[in-house]
Amino acid sequence: MDSFIVEGSTRLRGKIRINGSKNAALPIMAGALLANGPSVIEDVPNLSDIQHQMNLLTELGAVVQRQSDGSMKIEVKDESNSHARYDLVRKMRASICVLGPLLAKRGEARVSLPGGCAIGDRPIDIHQRGLEKLGAKFRLEGGDIIVTAQRLRGADIFLGGNFGSTVLGTANVMSAATLAEGTTTIESAACEPEVVDLAEYLNAMGARISGHGTPRITVEGVADLKGCRHRVICDRIEAGTFMVAAAISNGEIELENVRLRDLMATVDKLRAIGVIVDASNGGCTVARSQRLHATTITTQPHPGFPTDLQAQFMALLAIADGNSIITEKIFPDRFLHVAELARMGAKVHREGATVIIEGTDQLVGAPVMASDLRASAALVLAGLAAEGSTTVNRVYHIDRGYERIEERLNKLGARIQRVDQRELEN
Numbered sequence: 001m002d003s004f005i006v007e008g009s010t011r012l013r014g015k016i017r018i019n020g021s022k023n024a025a026l027p028i029m030a031g032a033l034l035a036n037g038p039s040v041i042e043d044v045p046n047l048s049d050i051q052h053q054m055n056l057l058t059e060l061g062a063v064v065q066r067q068s069d070g071s072m073k074i075e076v077k078d079e080s081n082s083h084a085r086y087d088l089v090r091k092m093r094a095s096i097c098v099l100g101p102l103l104a105k106r107g108e109a110r111v112s113l114p115g116g117c118a119i120g121d122r123p124i125d126i127h128q129r130g131l132e133k134l135g136a137k138f139r140l141e142g143g144d145i146i147v148t149a150q151r152l153r154g155a156d157i158f159l160g161g162n163f164g165s166t167v168l169g170t171a172n173v174m175s176a177a178t179l180a181e182g183t184t185t186i187e188s189a190a191c192e193p194e195v196v197d198l199a200e201y202l203n204a205m206g207a208r209i210s211g212h213g214t215p216r217i218t219v220e221g222v223a224d225l226k227g228c229r230h231r232v233i234c235d236r237i238e239a240g241t242f243m244v245a246a247a248i249s250n251g252e253i254e255l256e257n258v259r260l261r262d263l264m265a266t267v268d269k270l271r272a273i274g275v276i277v278d279a280s281n282g283g284c285t286v287a288r289s290q291r292l293h294a295t296t297i298t299t300q301p302h303p304g305f306p307t308d309l310q311a312q313f314m315a316l317l318a319i320a321d322g323n324s325i326i327t328e329k330i331f332p333d334r335f336l337h338v339a340e341l342a343r344m345g346a347k348v349h350r351e352g353a354t355v356i357i358e359g360t361d362q363l364v365g366a367p368v369m370a371s372d373l374r375a376s377a378a379l380v381l382a383g384l385a386a387e388g389s390t391t392v393n394r395v396y397h398i399d400r401g402y403e404r405i406e407e408r409l410n411k412l413g414a415r416i417q418r419v420d421q422r423e424l425e426n
């Protein structure tokens with residue numbers, strides 16, 4: 001297991017290109033199961049979660065290849081196995097997004113229930129409700145859900161839940177509805193850019209989806225879909241993480257391949273606390289030259305402030321002037337980074353789904369434990385600003401969603417070393 005040793009008090013400067021989006025690529029790769037013929041997906045990042053998805057699609061009968069130009073070709077050759085096994089699903093909960101495509105194309109899917117994870121319960125009751133409305137039958141066997149349907153039929157479906165809509169639930173129902181008979185209306189659909197990107201990919205395959213990007217999506221079913229070429233959108237969460245890296249290190253970074261319109265809530269908060277964000281052609285420049293101010297953040301479904309940047313902003317606000325408040329409304333238990341940031345001198349007090357952050361002048365390096373993807377990113381960011389060195393253990397979490405983050409940050413002037421944890425113990 002690898003760890004990072006992060007030397008603190010470094011100022012990041014330079015230019016970086018933001019990669020394609022993990023959370024857009026995963027359901028798009030699953031969507032390729034719907035097609036007759038090959039799809040070529042461009043700008044799929046090189047991450048362990050993507051590798052897990054490639055392995056899963058291979059088990060499900062697809063040939064998945066990285067091409068010499070970096071794109072990914074996916075072609076289904078054999079539809080006989082529709083079982084997403086526990087061994088694969090437990091490594092990556094997003095594998096649930098094969099459910100809708102398998103059901104629609106093959107009439108059946110057997111997917112291991114993902115179970116809980118470090119950021120809280122991850123139920124799929126809303127996915128189930130939506131697919132049942134289309135005519136699917138669910139049963140549970142040995143920890144797997146088995147979903148079958150003779151013929152899916154379009155329906156009016158409400159997909160709202162206690163925490164807003166569901167991103168992958170919307171992806172599943174929208175994907176399944178593409179091959180259903182008649183028209184489906186999804187009300188309270190997720191509006192995330194990744195859902196929009198999936199809809200655009202499906203439309204390029206011949207689907208008839210409209211309203212994506214709004215809470216009401218309409219899908220007119222078609223008889224079949226053909227493979228196509230599609231470029232994945234840039235990763236707004238990776239972009240937001242590098243924005244925080246610029247701010248927390250008192251540096252200046254130019255980000256290429258960023259769509260600021262997908263990051264309005266994030267940029268609004270950065271500006272409110274004193275970070276300079278200037279749009280440039282196809283990207284932006286992020287810089288800080290003053291002490292940061294405190295603020296209040298509540299995570300919300302898109303276009304609100306994203307839960308996937310909550311931990312990184314907590315690290316940043318730990319060194320702002322005054323008291324900040326962060327409330328997590330999507331995953332109310334997504335706070336494993338709080339105790340770790342406290343080990344680095346952050347003054348953080350949790351009360352249920354809210355954390356009060358009393359700004360401090362200086363964080364100090366410490367050994368800390370990564371617990372989930374975004375929490376790990378927050379610890380690396382805190383390490384950049386801290387005095388001394390920070391050891392972040394179990395960085396496999398960060399490799400799930402950030403491609404070689406230490407190399408990318410080092411190019412900007414960070415000093416991060418990847419070491420085998422056993423070396424540290426000897």
Ligand code: EPU
Nearest residue numbers: 023094122123124125126127161163165166167168330373
């Ligand atoms: N929820 C239910 N029932 C369901 C589905 C969801 O109650 O059937 C609840 C969840 O427990 C949560 C809320 O609804 O409280 C929203 O969850 P959602 O389903 O939208 O999450 P997801 O689709 O499983 C995706 C991203 C997450 C991101 C969330 C929220 C992917 C692969 N994952 O998950 O990304 O946090 O949307 O934006 O797209 C990450 O990248 O670090 C990550 C966790």
